[in-house]
Amino acid sequence: MKVFDCVVIGGGPAGLSASLTLGRARREIALFDDGTNRNKVTNQSHGFITRDGIKPQEFKDIGLRELENYPSISFFQTKVLEIIRDREKKFIVKTTNGRKYVTEKILLATGIQEVFFIPSIRKYYGKSIFNCPYCDGWELREKPLIIFAEKEDQILHMTKLVYNWSKDLVVSTNGVEISKEGVQELQKRNIKIKSEPIKNLVGDGGYLQKIEFVSGETILRSGGFVIPSSFYRPNQFAEKLGCEVEENGAVVTDGFGRTTQKNIYIAGETEKSAPSSLMISAADGSKAAISVNTDLTMERF
Structure with missing residues (x-):
């Protein structure tokens, strides 16, 4: 079975940006997205330079088309159900279509939802x-x-x-x-x-x-x-994988997307458990991806 360098879960601005950065670094990447991004309810997205006023779906479509330029990036439009760490310390990612994918590193970018x-x-x-x-x-x-x-x-x-x-x-x-x-x-x-x-x-x-x-x-x-009464992550991947989480719901990181669990990274609203702009989330995704690539480089050199 093919082993990916990194699986990115979530195709919002953080996940798209992370995938682009890793693809350009010639890493074998699998991006999973189930189409539940929080901003899909709005007509326009604002504040992202060169894309001010764009429809959220158009923003995502453009991002996905850009990823097609990099053959090492695979995109799967499906929901991830479970992530399991195997005996070799790799991760098995299970999806709703019954398939399994193996990866060395995980980058969580699934966003949040409002209450x-x-x-x-x-x-x-x-x-x-x-x-x-x-x-x-x-x-x-x-x-x-x-x-x-x-x-x-x-x-x-x-x-x-x-x-x-x-x-x-x-x-x-x-x-x-x-x-x-x-x-x-x-x-x-x-x-x-x-x-x-x-x-x-x-x-x-x-x-x-x-x-x-x-x-x-x-x-x-x-x-x-x-101001919503609360926000929540639509899944418990971070908790189930043993990542340390603060009382306010934010996932503890080193400031560069690395969680307290080796080989698990996080970016965007998923990390903060709080709303963020497209621009900031995209920057977070790029930053976490650089951490992933840096760690892969140092481990394999």
């Missing part, structure tokens, strides 16, 4: 409600916006940030009270705070129009930003 404290936000997420002002604030500039968040430090941080793009802001805490000092800090900028629970979000085709509260009050808003 929303208001489930109906999902219907508008990526079209009129977003998580990252740097990614989507420009498109919502000067519009009447709402900030959804439940923790005071997050409320203040996000609201101050979004204020750069729009001064017409309402904060919804969905039943959570914030401190008198926090209220005063926002009110001095004429930012309204709605602490009562939300009954419903109303809109059409993913575009928010108004918010209904349990009190019966309704406010008109055309978009907004949300």
Whole structure:
């Protein structure tokens, strides 16, 4: 059976960038992707120089086409179910199609997913409600916006940030009270705070129009930003392989993508267990790939 130098799991910006770097280093690479990238819900991706405003799928398609220029890169559109370390300290990667692949090194880049404290936000997420002002604030500039968040430090941080793009802001805490000092800090900028629970979000085709509260009050808003209640990795590969994980969910690394387990590397949102931009994730992927190639070089020279 063919033994790959490295298997990259996840075809987002981190995984694509890592695969490109390793392919150009003439390494035998297998890239696996199951099409569940977090940004697929949005119409456009922003902030990646030369690709500003590109559709997420188009970004991925371009990346995959570029990988075709390197014969040592194999791409498999399938889901990885299990990773097992064998007696020879290599890894056996099992997929949903029943196949097995053997590799010396693993690079995890499967990303994260959001959990929303208001489930109906999902219907508008990526079209009129977003998580990252740097990614989507420009498109919502000067519009009447709402900030959804439940923790005071997050409320203040996000609201101050979004204020750069729009001064017409309402904060919804969905039943959570914030401190008198926090209220005063926002009110001095004429930012309204709605602490009562939300009954419903109303809109059409993913575009928010108004918010209904349990009190019966309704406010008109055309978009907004949300801080999810939590993020999670869609798999437990890092934990099952014995990688050390911090209390906040981030995987412990040396700063260059190496985990605490030899021959296991990680990049992008998978490492941080927190959202990241395309540009930063791609940079993380390249950095981790350089670590993989450096280690292969030193071990074999």
